[in-house]
Amino acid sequence: MSTEVDHSNPITLSRFILAEKEIQGNSDLSVLFSSIELACKVIASAVRRAGLTGLYGLDGSENATGDQVKKLDVLSNSIFINSLKDILQPGNQLVAAGYCMYGSSTQLVLTWGNGVHCFTLDPTIGAFMLSQKNIRIPDEPKTIYSCNEGNYAHWDRPTKAFVDECKNKPTPYNARYVGSMVSDVHRTILYGGIYLYPGSDKSKDGKLRLLYEGNPMSFIMEQAGGMSTTGTERILDLVPVCTLLAACDVIPAECANDPVVCPLHRLQTDIHQRAPIFLGCKRDVQRSPAALGFSNFKPKPKQNPVIPDFVPSVTLVRSFILFTRRFVAARRSFCFRRCYSPPVASYYQSIMSTEVDHSNPITLSRFILAEKDIQGNSDLSVLFSSIELACKVIASAVRRAGLTGLYGLDGSENATGDQVKKLDVLSNDIFINSLKVMVSEEEEKPIVVDNDSSGSRRPKYCIAFDPLDGSSNIDCNVSTGTIFAIYQRNPDSEGGIQDILQQGKHLVAAGYCMYGSSTQLVLTWGNGVHCFTLDPTIGAFMLSQKNIRIPDQPKTIYSCNEGNYAHWDRPTKAFVDECKTKPTPYNARYVGSMVSDVHRTILYGGIYLYPGSDKSKDGKLRLLYEGNPMSFIMEQAGGMSTTGTERILDLVPVCTLLAACDVIPAECANDPVVCPLHRLQTDIHQRAPIFLGCKRDVQRVIDLYKEYSQ
Secondary structure, three states, X not given: OOEOOOOOOOOEHHHHHHOOOOOOOOHHHHHHHHHHHXXXXXXXXXXXXXXXOOOOOEEEEEEOOOOEEEHHHHHHHHHHHHHHOOXXXXXXXXXXXXXXXXXXXXXXXXXXXXXXXXXXXXXXOOEEEEEEEOOOOOOOOOOEEEOOHHHHHHOOHHHHHHHHHHHOOOOOOEEOEOOOHHHHHHHHHHHOOEEXXXXXXXXXXXXXXXXXXXXXXXXHHHHOOOEEEOOOOOHHHOOOOOHHHHOOOOOOHHHHHOOOOOHHHOOXXXXXXXXXXXXXXXXXXXXXXXXXXXXXXXXXXXXXXXXOOOOOOOOOOOOOOOOOOOOOOEOOEOOEEOOOOHHHHHHHHHHHOEOOOOOOOOEHHHHHHHOOOOOOOHHHHHHHHHHHHHHHHHHHHHHOHHHOOOOOEEEEEOOOOOEEEHHHHHHHHHHHHHHOOOEEOOOOOOOOOOOOOOOOOOOOEEEEEEEEEOHHHHHHOOOEEEEEEEEEOOOOOOOOHHHHOOOHHHOOEEEEEEEOOOEEEEEXXXXXXXXXXXXXXXXXXXXXXXXXOOOOOXXXXXXXXXXXXXXXXXXXXXHHHHHXXXXXXXXXXXXXXXXHHHHHHHHHOOEEEEOOOOOOOOOOOEHHHHHHHHHHHHHHOOOEEEOOOOOHHHOOOOOHHHHOOOOOOHHHHHOOOOOHHHOOOOHHHOEOOEEEEOHHHHHHHHHHHHHHHO
């Protein structure tokens, strides 16, 4: 990861910079970093409360590169320009680069040519504190590739060959693609692997901009011990040229006189030049076209016209620095062009939910007390209150994990055989202490709720939960979450496993809490799906989205670990192939945290899938505390869920290990919950293949399974 940081001797960003020899005496650079720090803090605050202040959705305009602009884009751009307008000017040589990641915690990663250092925002004191020093890609990097594989059909042969190679190894690479360059590159730096956004037959230079995406990220990657390339050339050796001029047979006089602002080209100039990008650990980036059997492969030559020398205005600091939302302030260059787009804007409004009146804030407690389905049900109200408390405590721990030594493995395995992270253990303890619940992913046996001290009253509900879903993402600051399912207890039961082994269609309530750029608690008790956002200023979950529904015109997104493609059954392969070969291919997104991937699917549409394979016929996800609650939420939002052949909520929990026995051992027959011959793996951790999302896509999966069964 990095050089060990002494958490007993906290170091702020300002203190760290002042102690650096390369910066001492350079007041301009110190002031620049101070301005950047301020801008990132303000943006982080806005992002955390975006759901409460009406900052979700589109602004109704396009930026200089033709992308649809979101409200937070505009606000963040204004914040950055106002913080940096006196000193941020164009340059032709990187002095420093960095990014700020607004994830489960806010992290600022910087380099000025002396290694890569990470600073985590401590919300309790409002300062960026050193959390990782001299970050290096691991000597034994993980096998992860990150790209939008929905564009596979449009890539060149070397790129296809590399991705195919990743998927066809004896131990295939895992696919992860958040869709945010900052998140994907941050994971690549910490874990290894490769991030790629190649050119295609639709856009030969890809989508990413050289000056404020390719160059800074490549600089950071190389400082961390990695490599970067276009496939044929080192990114940092590329000479910026006007790509629009290159397409002109005759260079207009306006361009020749001023190549930065060209009125004939809608202000799109060389500052927005694109380039295909491959960056990551040396093992993967070094895989060249020649090594892949394409020694004769030659990309189309670029036409670089002779452009008159251009001397920028005097700069205080010759640098271009990348930040999360592509903020650019250049001489006479506008970051955004107004171009109202009502259809798209109305689409984003439709995905949100019933309108919430932000002038009349409603807390989770107030919302629950007003619900007719819950009024008078003190047990359920208390249970929701306990869940709310547990989620707040976990959110606080996640935000400060990098500062309190909670990254990394605990050194043990949970009941389902997964490596346990330190935050897994803490989150599990928090939930158990807050809820006194029955089933956890981290526990081998169910935890039975005690009666009250008099013994006269038994709890009415039991709960199954995954305390920290997506914990493999903890160290790289990508969103994680908590999933829970609430079942009604049999009133005649003494309390035991029989209370929790129920079909999903009998769920009383379900939900998840997502620890991402903001902390959001999504709940349903059978009357729609509602979202509550944690307001850090008052410490309460506030209603931000009511009656969330999947859009009537869902987006075309599929979400899966495509690294396992070779091991899937034929219907699953056929569906994914269909997604990628449509006239307008689906986009691939896969965070690797079920909470994050399902949350996006609910808001945008598309499909999330974790199918079975020839390695694990029932997949990886657990039925009671992953499949059932997420399927319940998805159906309440207007979607569907299936195993491919059966509705998830209709599945009857059984002991899958017993089912595999030709003869049921006496120990199992006497006690099917604890089987000493099967290492205590029981039906409470039963797995199931899962497909869930909008009806359009899930129904297509069901149809394909029927076709292939005939």
